[in-house]
Amino acid sequence: MIRSLADVPAGSRAVVVEVAGGRGAKRRLLEMGLSPGSRVEVIVNGFPGPVVVKVRGVMAALGRGLAAKVLVKLEEGEREAQHGV
Amino acid sequence: MACERAHFKGAGSRHYRVAVVGNPNVGKSTLFTALTKEIAHIANWPGTTVERKEGLIRVSGKEIVLIDLPGIYSLSGISAEERVARDFLLTGQWDALLILVDSLAIERTLYLAVHALELTGRAVVALTKWDAAHKQGVHVSISKLESELGIPVVPVSAVTREGIGELIAKLLQVLEGGTKRPLKVEYGYLEKYISELEKELANVSLPFKAPPRWVALKLLEGDEHISMLVRSAGGEGVVRRAGELRSLIVQFTGREVDELEIQYRFNFVDELCKAAVVRKRVREEIGVFERVLLSRAGAAASLLILLPLYLAVFTFNTGFPLTLILRVVGAAEVAELLESSTLSGLISGAFDGVAALVRESSLPTVVKSAIADGVLQGVGLVLTFLPLIFTALLILSLLEDSGIGPYAAASLHRFFQRLGLSGRAVYPLLISLGCNVPAVMASRTAPDEVERRQLVFSVPFIPCQARLVIIVAFVSVYFPSPFVAVTALLVTYAAAFALFAFTSTIIRRFYGIREPPELLIELPPIHFPSLRVLWWIAWDYTKHYLKRAGVVIFGLSLIIWALTSELGVFAAAIGDVLSPLLALIGITGEKATLIGFSLVAGLAAKEAVLLSISATMGADPIDALRSLQLTGAQALSLLALYTTYMPCIATVGTIYKETGSLKYTVSATAWSLSLSLVTSYIVYILASGLNL
Numbered sequence: 001m002i003r004s005l006a007d008v009p010a011g012s013r014a015v016v017v018e019v020a021g022g023r024g025a026k027r028r029l030l031e032m033g034l035s036p037g038s039r040v041e042v043i044v045n046g047f048p049g050p051v052v053v054k055v056r057g058v059m060a061a062l063g064r065g066l067a068a069k070v071l072v073k074l075e076e077g078e079r080e081a082q083h084g085v
Numbered sequence: 086m087a088c089e090r091a092h093f094k095g096a097g098s099r100h101y102r103v104a105v106v107g108n109p110n111v112g113k114s115t116l117f118t119a120l121t122k123e124i125a126h127i128a129n130w131p132g133t134t135v136e137r138k139e140g141l142i143r144v145s146g147k148e149i150v151l152i153d154l155p156g157i158y159s160l161s162g163i164s165a166e167e168r169v170a171r172d173f174l175l176t177g178q179w180d181a182l183l184i185l186v187d188s189l190a191i192e193r194t195l196y197l198a199v200h201a202l203e204l205t206g207r208a209v210v211a212l213t214k215w216d217a218a219h220k221q222g223v224h225v226s227i228s229k230l231e232s233e234l235g236i237p238v239v240p241v242s243a244v245t246r247e248g249i250g251e252l253i254a255k256l257l258q259v260l261e262g263g264t265k266r267p268l269k270v271e272y273g274y275l276e277k278y279i280s281e282l283e284k285e286l287a288n289v290s291l292p293f294k295a296p297p298r299w300v301a302l303k304l305l306e307g308d309e310h311i312s313m314l315v316r317s318a319g320g321e322g323v324v325r326r327a328g329e330l331r332s333l334i335v336q337f338t339g340r341e342v343d344e345l346e347i348q349y350r351f352n353f354v355d356e357l358c359k360a361a362v363v364r365k366r367v368r369e370e371i372g373v374f375e376r377v378l379l380s381r382a383g384a385a386a387s388l389l390i391l392l393p394l395y396l397a398v399f400t401f402n403t404g405f406p407l408t409l410i411l412r413v414v415g416a417a418e419v420a421e422l423l424e425s426s427t428l429s430g431l432i433s434g435a436f437d438g439v440a441a442l443v444r445e446s447s448l449p450t451v452v453k454s455a456i457a458d459g460v461l462q463g464v465g466l467v468l469t470f471l472p473l474i475f476t477a478l479l480i481l482s483l484l485e486d487s488g489i490g491p492y493a494a495a496s497l498h499r500f501f502q503r504l505g506l507s508g509r510a511v512y513p514l515l516i517s518l519g520c521n522v523p524a525v526m527a528s529r530t531a532p533d534e535v536e537r538r539q540l541v542f543s544v545p546f547i548p549c550q551a552r553l554v555i556i557v558a559f560v561s562v563y564f565p566s567p568f569v570a571v572t573a574l575l576v577t578y579a580a581a582f583a584l585f586a587f588t589s590t591i592i593r594r595f596y597g598i599r600e601p602p603e604l605l606i607e608l609p610p611i612h613f614p615s616l617r618v619l620w621w622i623a624w625d626y627t628k629h630y631l632k633r634a635g636v637v638i639f640g641l642s643l644i645i646w647a648l649t650s651e652l653g654v655f656a657a658a659i660g661d662v663l664s665p666l667l668a669l670i671g672i673t674g675e676k677a678t679l680i681g682f683s684l685v686a687g688l689a690a691k692e693a694v695l696l697s698i699s700a701t702m703g704a705d706p707i708d709a710l711r712s713l714q715l716t717g718a719q720a721l722s723l724l725a726l727y728t729t730y731m732p733c734i735a736t737v738g739t740i741y742k743e744t745g746s747l748k749y750t751v752s753a754t755a756w757s758l759s760l761s762l763v764t765s766y767i768v769y770i771l772a773s774g775l776n777l
Binding site for chain 1: 158159161163189190191192193196341343344347348351352355371376379380381383491495496498499502603604605606607608609610
């Protein structure tokens with residue numbers, strides 16, 4: 001199931017499928033390592049705070065607007081994970 | 086790009102220039118300190134506020150100048166930092182690259198390294214934080230990396246100094262060796278288009294130094310800057326062809342070229358990591374401290390860390406705000422004692438002492454005044470800021486270097502976003518409540534150039550402690566009832582904050598940006614910072630403040646002295662010049678002259694406003710203020726004017742130092758002055774309407 005990174009509950013892992021958004025924002029996200037195929041682990045995700053992820057060995061905070069632009073696929077075994085922090 | 090060829094001139098000896106390239110948080114400053122004894126040269130990159138540091142390594146009779154490029158994620162030229170780094174690399178004014186890769190985050194930081202290695206093979210990669218890599222179970226096959234990248238790779242630790250000597254030796258080897266081919270990354274589907282453009286580029290003589298393959302890829306992705314340069318060199322046809330191919334690729338793949346390019350480059354990195362890197366522990370827990378800072382209570386927790394730190398800095402330097410509290414509870418003597426024993430108090434006390442000696446001497450009156458009130462005041466003014474700048478910047482580097490800074494910035498981001506600023510604006514804002522001078526310097530933590538300018542323009546509106554003294558004096562004389570007094574105080578701060586927010590938004594608009602900044606920030610693990618780096622950074626900025634801002638501040642304070650000295654011809658005239666403006670709020674005659682004069686005197690330091698009024702009236706400041714017999718509306722209007730009218734000369738000097746631009750310094754000052762005049766007038770009209 002494909003959803004935006006903003007909707008991935010904390011503690012889940014996912015794989016980046018696509019990054020949407022304007023050229024500048026997209027490029028920044030891609031070059032921070034959120035490129036299609038990269039595995040991300042969501043560390044913190046609580047509205048209205050930022051989404052904190054670990055990707056390519058680095059932890060990063062994304063505003064909710066940016067996180068919504070990253071489309072991901074949850075990894076197997078992560079589907080039953082509950083919403084919320 | 087205007088760029089001096091070298092800042093170091095060895096006596097006939099050969100010196101090499103090495104550009105240091107790396108992501109933010111890869112441990113660049115730490116390695117820089119480990120490699121060089123000191124920063125030998127700090128300046129801004131031409132036309133920007135992005136700072137440029139240079140350091141010097143002397144090894145076996147040769148000199149290597151390290152040019153520290155800003156921390157960046159890529160060479161695509163989206164941010165000012167990236168543009169600066171890329172433009173410099175394209176000038177070819179370097180002999181080799183030192184590329185930093187974080188051994189704890191190889192999968193991410195190798196990306197920039199690969200990108201840079203496509204530009205040149207004359208490079209050495211340093212794998213930083215090697216001591217921590219062992220502990221965290223990261224194992225890297227150095228020989229595998231070396232053979233795949235075709236350049237020397239040296240694991241280093243700035244903490245244990247492991248590998249530092251070898252790094253310098255390898256660097257020297259590359260510098261003294263011949264040319265080397267750049268790295269070739271496989272771009273799959275894009276390859277045939279790249280080679281077509283590469284062939285066409287053979288007929289164009291490029292106005293910058295880069296391999297044709299690299300340029301071909303840039304043209305294909307539609308990089309505006311590179312396209313413009315190639316077009317100007319007669320490569321019109323190639324650029325047009327690149328555009329055609331680009332639309333073709335988008336049509337076929339449904340993806341932009343730069344997207345594909347980044348993907349292929351990361352694939353290359355992934356393949357390399359698969360072959361050369363083994364991670365033992367896969368999932369590591371993040372610490373409790375980090376969790377708290379990222380939780381819902383993160384904003385509060387961040388302020389709980391930041392506030393006491395800065396309160397301590399100011400109490401230690403100037404006694405503020407402890408002195409204010411002591412005065413409010415009636416312990417004025419204790420407050421004065423404390424104030425005179427703080428660092429700023431001690432320094433200005435010493436200068437006052439020397440000035441008193443000069444005044445008692447038998448020198449001619451003019452000379453005495455020039456030395457005591459001109460020169461000594463000026464030098465004293467410059468020096469009183471030194472400990473404040475040093476400690477404020479020490480705390481700032483402590484927060485940044487330990488990693489606490491980025492967490493605080495992330496948790497506070499949504500509050501600042503509304504002002505068109507990022508979470509990092511919390512530092513300059515907090516510091517400015519104490520003093521605008523280190524606050525303007527703290528704008529350097531801004532994530533981009535535009536935000537830095539927003540802060541430099543807007544921070545001087547925040548009332549510093551000197552202005553708080555004026556506010557309190559005005560309020561206690563003209564609005565003595567406690568409720569009204571507190572309201573007036575809060576309204577003044579709210580108004581100043583509104584001017585800050587307004588200015589910040591306007592400047593952002595001026596640069597054509599409408600959206601608030603989006604948060605995208607790396608969160609390094611919080612760790613104990615390297616004390617050497619902290620000391621080094623704080624000391625260096627203090628030194629450069631002294632050199633650059635110091636001269637400006639000293640010069641300006643001499644001008645202010647010449648204008649306001651009771652011996653000079655200007656003293657009377659200066660007040661009269663400003664009288665027509667004051668007539669707008671119904672202040673005329675002698676009163677207008679006096680207030681106009683105090684406004685000029687207050688430029689040297691805001692506390693001088695009250696002193697100049699009291700000196701002329703021959704009474705203590707409070708009585709002197711009272712005898713001005715202003716109406717409520719006039720008092721409020723003047724209060725607004727005194728609080729915001731213009732940054733003091735120390736702040737002006739610092740703005741000049743930070744932006745390196747006379748144009749920006751003058752515009753920031755003029756903006757502040759005009760906005761303040763308009764505000765004061767509006768306040769007067771409104772307050773008069775309310776019959777105050």
